[in-house]
Amino acid sequence: MPGWKIPHSVYIFARYFGTGVIVSTAFIHLLDPAYKRIGPKTCVGESGYWGEFSWCAAIVLASVVIIFLLDLAAEVYVEHKYGIHKNESATNALVSHGHSLDVQPAPVTSAARDEKRIDAWMSDEDSMTIERSFQQQISAFLLLEFGIIFHSVIIGLNFGVTGSEFATLYPVLVFHQSFERLGIGARMSAIPFGQHTWLPWILCAAYGLTTPVSIAIGLGVRTTYSPRSKTSLIVQGVLNAVSAGILIYSGLVELLARDFLFDPCRTKRRPKLLFMVLCTLLEPGIMALIGKWA
Numbered sequence: 172m173p174g175w176k177i178p179h180s181v182y183i184f185a186r187y188f189g190t191g192v193i194v195s196t197a198f199i200h201l202l203d204p205a206y207k208r209i210g211p212k213t214c215v216g217e218s219g220y221w222g223e224f225s226w227c228a229a230i231v232l233a234s235v236v237i238i239f240l241l242d243l244a245a246e247v248y249v250e251h252k253y254g255i256h257k258n259e260s261a262t263n264a265l266v267s268h269g270h271s272l273d274v275q276p277a278p279v280t281s282a283a284r285d286e287k288r289i290d291a292w293m294s295d296e297d298s299m300t301i302e303r304s305f306q307q308q309i310s311a312f313l314l315l316e317f318g319i320i321f322h323s324v325i326i327g328l329n330f331g332v333t334g335s336e337f338a339t340l341y342p343v344l345v346f347h348q349s350f351e352r353l354g355i356g357a358r359m360s361a362i363p364f365g366q367h368t369w370l371p372w373i374l375c376a377a378y379g380l381t382t383p384v385s386i387a388i389g390l391g392v393r394t395t396y397s398p399r400s401k402t403s404l405i406v407q408g409v410l411n412a413v414s415a416g417i418l419i420y421s422g423l424v425e426l427l428a429r430d431f432l433f434d435p436c437r438t439k440r441r442p443k444l445l446f447m448v449l450c451t452l453l454e455p456g457i458m459a460l461i462g463k464w465a
Contacts, residue, residue: 180446186361187447189354190426191454193315196351197418199458201322201411202231209408215401227412234416238314242425245310253303301365308362309370311425315358316378318417319351321410323381329398329407330382331389348382350454358426427451 205227209215216222249255326344333340355378364370389396397403431437431448438444 182357182360183443183447184450185353186357187430187450188454189350189357190422190430191451192350192354192458193319193418193426194422194451195455195458196319196322197415197422199455200347201415201418205231205408205411205415208404208411213404215404215408218401221405227408230409230412231416231419234413235420238417238420239424241314242311242420246307249303249306252306253299255303298365301363304363305365305367311421312355312358312362312374314417315421315425316355316374318414318421319355320378320381321414321417323348323351323378324385325407325410325414327382327385328389328396331386331391332393332396332398344382347458350458352378 207213209221209227211217211222211225211227216227326348330340330344356375359371359374398407438447
């Protein structure tokens, strides 16, 4: 919203504070609850086939591997579609795709016609660059939101059947979901959607409606649904482990590593870099504190 004239420092804070949200959610609010439900020292983890193997760790590892393969497949697809070569310059990438950076002079003497041709060529190249960047980033973002939505389903169901602890869980839920919303919102704002103007609204609605709908389902089945039954514990543990694997990969690889270690455009200004790091580290401390109650 350009009319809001939000300072760039506020955007930087939201983006990297959100990175901390994703990473801390994976470890504090997903991995630990998964072990508490289907881990080796739980009633589920010591019964039947669940007691013969560390299934919680296996599910997290399987999620990480599957997300890695999906991410790699998406990257290879975009490289093949747009003729991107990692070890070559952008110039060679464009040439291999059938475009040349040299504009051949037209046999006519009209300078205005030549200028229009150059403008049209530049417009096509800009559109292709935006679309390529969109497809490179959207797959990682969809995986990120998918993991968070899994987590929101469990939160909503448990909140819908809560009893006397409602007064404690409600403010925790509001802050927790708001922090997550801030994280994925800041990440989504950095994606060049181009002609896909409808997609941000769908992604926002998907996250925004997941928890309320899950709460409504929890309210509807609160007389029959027992969050402490064996089946419920297994479902919650598996979904939490899957979400933990997704967010661990997304948080460490797609967010921390890509932003701070492998980004060629990362700022060289040390004060700004320090601010980015502090924003990232601030949220794990807050989420760890919230994790004491939920």
